[in-house]
Amino acid sequence: MQKLVATDHSVQISGLQKQFTRHDSGEVNRVIDDVSFAVPKNSFFTLLGPSGCGKTTTLRCLAGLETADRGEIWMNGQAVFSAAAGRDVPPDSRPIAMVPQSYGIWPHMKVFDNAAFPLRYGRKTYPRPETQRRVLTMLEQVGLSEYADRWSTQLSGGQQQRLALARALLCEPEVLLLDEPLSNLDAKLRSQLRTELRSFQQKFGVTTIYVTHDQGEALAMSDTIVVMNRGRIEQIGSPSEIYDSPATRFVADFVGSANLIPGVLDRPAGSRDRVVDAKTTLGVVRCERFTTPPAPPTAGQEIFVCVRPENIRVITASREAEGPNRFPGRIMTAEYLGDRQEMVVTVGDVTLRAHADAHFDAHPGDDVTVVLDPAWTVALWS
Numbered sequence: 001m002q003k004l005v006a007t008d009h010s011v012q013i014s015g016l017q018k019q020f021t022r023h024d025s026g027e028v029n030r031v032i033d034d035v036s037f038a039v040p041k042n043s044f045f046t047l048l049g050p051s052g053c054g055k056t057t058t059l060r061c062l063a064g065l066e067t068a069d070r071g072e073i074w075m076n077g078q079a080v081f082s083a084a085a086g087r088d089v090p091p092d093s094r095p096i097a098m099v100p101q102s103y104g105i106w107p108h109m110k111v112f113d114n115a116a117f118p119l120r121y122g123r124k125t126y127p128r129p130e131t132q133r134r135v136l137t138m139l140e141q142v143g144l145s146e147y148a149d150r151w152s153t154q155l156s157g158g159q160q161q162r163l164a165l166a167r168a169l170l171c172e173p174e175v176l177l178l179d180e181p182l183s184n185l186d187a188k189l190r191s192q193l194r195t196e197l198r199s200f201q202q203k204f205g206v207t208t209i210y211v212t213h214d215q216g217e218a219l220a221m222s223d224t225i226v227v228m229n230r231g232r233i234e235q236i237g238s239p240s241e242i243y244d245s246p247a248t249r250f251v252a253d254f255v256g257s258a259n260l261i262p263g264v265l266d267r268p269a270g271s272r273d274r275v276v277d278a279k280t281t282l283g284v285v286r287c288e289r290f291t292t293p294p295a296p297p298t299a300g301q302e303i304f305v306c307v308r309p310e311n312i313r314v315i316t317a318s319r320e321a322e323g324p325n326r327f328p329g330r331i332m333t334a335e336y337l338g339d340r341q342e343m344v345v346t347v348g349d350v351t352l353r354a355h356a357d358a359h360f361d362a363h364p365g366d367d368v369t370v371v372l373d374p375a376w377t378v379a380l381w382s
């Protein structure tokens with residue numbers, strides 16, 4: 001089979017499709033629908049989306065635990081799956097290691113034996129002294145060397161997670177697949193371990209594909225995020241691209257908190273235009289951010305304006321209209337949070353969530369001016 005993938009990508013998926021059919025009703029559920037992406041070598045690549053959007057199924061197709069109906073999967077320049085060519089390399093012959101949500105640690109084994117398992121029975125086995133050396137070095141690197149002789153059930157949640165990671169890394173995989181590995185841990189440990197996981201990934205330089213429904217985790221850890229919804233890709237980008245320039249309403253709403261205001265395009269935006277003006281019930285809103293439109297935009301077409309609360313300023317009511325995106329509003333609620341106030345402000349019949357200065361002296365019922373920062377106001381095409 002021909003080599004398709006650029007060598008700077010560890011994994012490439014193209015046109016992947018997978019459906020399940022219910023035995024009782026015969027109802028067909030397409031859980032992955034034309035999914036394509038390329039994962040750069042040594043990067044931390046995250047599949048993010050709500051429960052049921054098809055993240056785990058995509059990961060299982062990569063691992064070879066699920067067989068897709070259509071499409072291709074390439075790893076290191078080799079096709080490991082091609083529906084058209086009838087090729088499906090079994091999981092143990094793919095250059096991957098997977099850490100499932102439950103960690104898959106054997107309770108009847110000690111920590112050392114759990115970690116050593118792939119070196120004794122896996123793809124590549126080693127003589128005893130070499131196994132011993134590799135396992136102890138790895139346990140040291142993940143901070144578990146003093147636990148080597150403990151039963152794995154005696155480890156805390158965080159330690160089990162590190163053991164699962166150590167065992168996966170001992171397989172020397174080209175690609176590490178992680179399915180919500182932090183979801184069983186409490187909030188404090190999650191945030192500590194996500195930093196740790198990211199630094200392990202950088203230390204070992206292993207291409208990592210990470211599945212999560214937690215947008216905070218995805219933003220904090222990833223080089224690239226794929227946002228999925230109902231089996232389809234909504235957007236692929238860096239954390240700041242996803243957060244600051246969402247491509248769709250779904251992304252804007254799922255990642256972070258967003259005010260979404262319906263409107264129509266005031267005038268056709270040319271391909272060189274850096275600004276989109278939207279007519280909304282607030283008035284004309286200038287948007288200096290937008291992704292490439294799927295089709296040439298036309299005046300009057302329906303769009304959405306997206307602006308995050310931190311990009312709306314609430315200031316003393318002023319009659320002067322200096323600059324764009326200033327609208328008269330009224331404070332409905334104000335919550336003091338120490339470093340800022342979170343406010344709900346109405347402008348006509350539009351309700352906006354906004355942040356105000358912690359010491360801004362205004363109260364519910366007061367008239368104010370809201371300013372939507374044009375540089376951070378996004379026009380959404382869908």
Ligand code: ATP
Pocket residue numbers: 020021031049050051052053054055056057058213
């Ligand atoms: P979660 O975060 O809850 O794990 P997910 O995004 O990983 O969600 P998947 O586990 O990929 O979602 O599931 C996608 C859809 O496919 C769900 O509706 C699920 O019920 C369905 N599904 C998954 N596996 C099967 C199966 N073996 N048979 C039938 N339906 C399945």
